[in-house]
Amino acid sequence: MKNFKIDHRTKSGLEVLDLYGELDAHTASQLEDSLKRLINNQKCNIIVNFSELDYIASAGLGVFMAYIEDVRGIGGDIKLTNMNDKVYNVFDLLGFPTLYDILENESEAVEKFLNEN
Amino acid sequence: MDKATTYQKRVNASTQNLSAIRNFVSEHAKEQGFSAQKVADIQLAVDEAYTNIIKHAYNNDSEQVVIINLEFDDDKMIVTLTDHGIGFDVEKYKKPNLQKQIERKKGGGMGVYLMRKLMDEVTYHAKNRKNVLRMCKNKN
Numbered sequence: 001m002k003n004f005k006i007d008h009r010t011k012s013g014l015e016v017l018d019l020y021g022e023l024d025a026h027t028a029s030q031l032e033d034s035l036k037r038l039i040n041n042q043k044c045n046i047i048v049n050f051s052e053l054d055y056i057a058s059a060g061l062g063v064f065m066a067y068i069e070d071v072r073g074i075g076g077d078i079k080l081t082n083m084n085d086k087v088y089n090v091f092d093l094l095g096f097p098t099l100y101d102i103l104e105n106e107s108e109a110v111e112k113f114l115n116e117n
Numbered sequence: 118m119d120k121a122t123t124y125q126k127r128v129n130a131s132t133q134n135l136s137a138i139r140n141f142v143s144e145h146a147k148e149q150g151f152s153a154q155k156v157a158d159i160q161l162a163v164d165e166a167y168t169n170i171i172k173h174a175y176n177n178d179s180e181q182v183v184i185i186n187l188e189f190d191d192d193k194m195i196v197t198l199t200d201h202g203i204g205f206d207v208e209k210y211k212k213p214n215l216q217k218q219i220e221r222k223k224g225g226g227m228g229v230y231l232m233r234k235l236m237d238e239v240t241y242h243a244k245n246r247k248n249v250l251r252m253c254k255n256k257n
Binding site: 003022024025026055057058059061062063064065066067068069070086089090093094095096098099 | 132136139164168171216218220222230235
């Protein structure tokens with residue numbers, strides 16, 4: 001899709017997904033595929049960087065809800081970083097900040113992972 | 118009597134059209150002087166409503182049609198979405214229990230809650246297979 005893209009890279013031995021554009025019911029399956037691929041390869045320390053994500057609907061949040069248990073079940077976590085206010089507001093409305101690590105930037109997420117492992 | 122400005126769009130029920138619908142809604146809301154935050158709220162509420170119709174009213178049948186109507190008067194915007202699929206009860210919504218849904222590995226079920234949070238008024242009428250969802254947002 002033109003209006004959504006995911007890049008995958010590694011940083012300090014962690015998996016980083018960079019999200020670009022608009023995440024909605026049409027594009028959410030792409031995120032789902034990326035997460036599934038990581039989980040299938042037992043890559044479970046995942047940072048999702050939202051700095052280039054302009055928009056999110058509940059279908060996008062649903063993906064994080066559906067896979068977080070699988071990731072935590074194999075000893076990892078999904079940490080979310082660099083959200084703009086508009087995107088953070090949606091996570092906040094639905095109560096995500098109490099159940100997910102939502103951090104200012106990637107370095108904070110890396111540090112948190114290093115302290116946990 | 119206030120003079121109302123209206124815009125209408127008929128679209129097939131496909132998530133492919135989500136982005137175009139968001140643009141349609143935000144363009145007109147901006148034009149009518151709604152703040153950036155309010156435009157974002159309206160955009161998301163309409164996205165959630167339209168997505169619900171695709172999934173629940175029409176079971177992902179993209180041949181079906183949704184009519185989206187925007188009406189502006191001096192102090193508010195009214196968005197109505199009309200479909201002819203299976204009705205759903207927006208009155209029976211409750212706040213999603215995130216912890217439970219995570220345990221059950223279940224996304225979803227958040228659309229109606231968000232619509233009610235983001236808009237000032239939400240009503241729903243279902244009659245003879247015609248469902249009309251009406252959402253209102255005050256300008257100030």
